[in-house]
Amino acid sequence: MLKTRAGLFAAVCAAALGASALPAPAALDMAVGERRVVKNQPVSSCNAAAKNALNAVLKTADEVGTGDTGEWTAYGLYDSADHPSVAAAVHCYPIDNGFVVTFTCAAEVPPSTDTASALCSKIATAFGGSP
Amino acid sequence: MKRRRWQANILATGSFCGVVLCGVPAPAAVDFSVGIRYVSPDGSAQDCSDKAKSALSAFLQSAAESSPGSGEWMATAQNPRAGAVTAAASVRCYPLSKGYVATFTCAVQLPDNPYGADTLCLDVAHKFYGGKVAALAPMPAPTAVPTGCSTVNLVGTWVADDKPLTLKADLNGDLTDNDGVSGNWGLKGTTVTLTYYGEHTLTLSSDGKHMRGGGYNFTRKC
Numbered sequence: 001m002l003k004t005r006a007g008l009f010a011a012v013c014a015a016a017l018g019a020s021a022l023p024a025p026a027a028l029d030m031a032v033g034e035r036r037v038v039k040n041q042p043v044s045s046c047n048a049a050a051k052n053a054l055n056a057v058l059k060t061a062d063e064v065g066t067g068d069t070g071e072w073t074a075y076g077l078y079d080s081a082d083h084p085s086v087a088a089a090v091h092c093y094p095i096d097n098g099f100v101v102t103f104t105c106a107a108e109v110p111p112s113t114d115t116a117s118a119l120c121s122k123i124a125t126a127f128g129g130s131p
Numbered sequence: 132m133k134r135r136r137w138q139a140n141i142l143a144t145g146s147f148c149g150v151v152l153c154g155v156p157a158p159a160a161v162d163f164s165v166g167i168r169y170v171s172p173d174g175s176a177q178d179c180s181d182k183a184k185s186a187l188s189a190f191l192q193s194a195a196e197s198s199p200g201s202g203e204w205m206a207t208a209q210n211p212r213a214g215a216v217t218a219a220a221s222v223r224c225y226p227l228s229k230g231y232v233a234t235f236t237c238a239v240q241l242p243d244n245p246y247g248a249d250t251l252c253l254d255v256a257h258k259f260y261g262g263k264v265a266a267l268a269p270m271p272a273p274t275a276v277p278t279g280c281s282t283v284n285l286v287g288t289w290v291a292d293d294k295p296l297t298l299k300a301d302l303n304g305d306l307t308d309n310d311g312v313s314g315n316w317g318l319k320g321t322t323v324t325l326t327y328y329g330e331h332t333l334t335l336s337s338d339g340k341h342m343r344g345g346g347y348n349f350t351r352k353c
Contacts, residue, residue, distance in 0.1 A: 026159045027213075027216050028218065028239065030220075032197045032204075032205050035225070065166055071166050071168065075163070084160055084161055085160065089236050091165075091168070093234075095227065102234065104221055104236040106163055108159055108160070
């Protein structure tokens, strides 16, 4: 009887330990995403599209610094302690008759199921226009 | 009825084993730095690329261009203790009609990484175009696996003095016997708690070589 109980105890413990397996350690993933050159459009349209694209995929897009810096960033996938697991930047820069825009992303995998590259692709798609 | 209550207790204890004994690492977060942009009135795209590679390589490893001639560079740093990449930076060069523009973006994983993303980006940027470069805190060394008859852990192989039983204890607090049955160990002072077919309290000897109690007598191979 005692042996049965001990066996049951060990089995329950083993099952509980197995069920609560430690998560895989998180690794930082960073990606240099797409770069697009858009002609015949002002940099203001880049800024508007950058803000919209970041807000569509992540949260609370902000322009870095003061004035029209054209450097946008946003975070996402917050945990219960308000720590973000993904972040992205969209850089707009005026050139002769248009602008150049770049997408750069970082993701902590896990918990993010998206790689940084996948995140950048989503933001670039939300930005609109052709690559 | 009594039997059912006992089974419920077993289940509760088992769940406790799973939830409490499995430590969960501190939540990590991405720290991101954006905003440093450098416009050079002269120099070629190749100059920018050369500087980008050099600046990234000063602080990180494996600086590489995303595709040859793109002028978009990235590098990462492996954290030996975390066993993963915890820092990365990119420098993106774009040629202008005169000169070029370079943007700097950095990301680190906190709290594993010993410095923040802003610190990293500032250093990479200063290395690129000149400026004060601060020494970055070194990556932490991997956690050493203790050896010998330590009195602060039970890591090692324990052989029962009076029965054909061997336990291997690891740094994570896990142990496995010679039949593959697993359990856990804990040590507070010289009091050993073995969760192995029930919970047993033993006492570790002052030389860390023996533990006895709860019907067990073990000697460590060390």
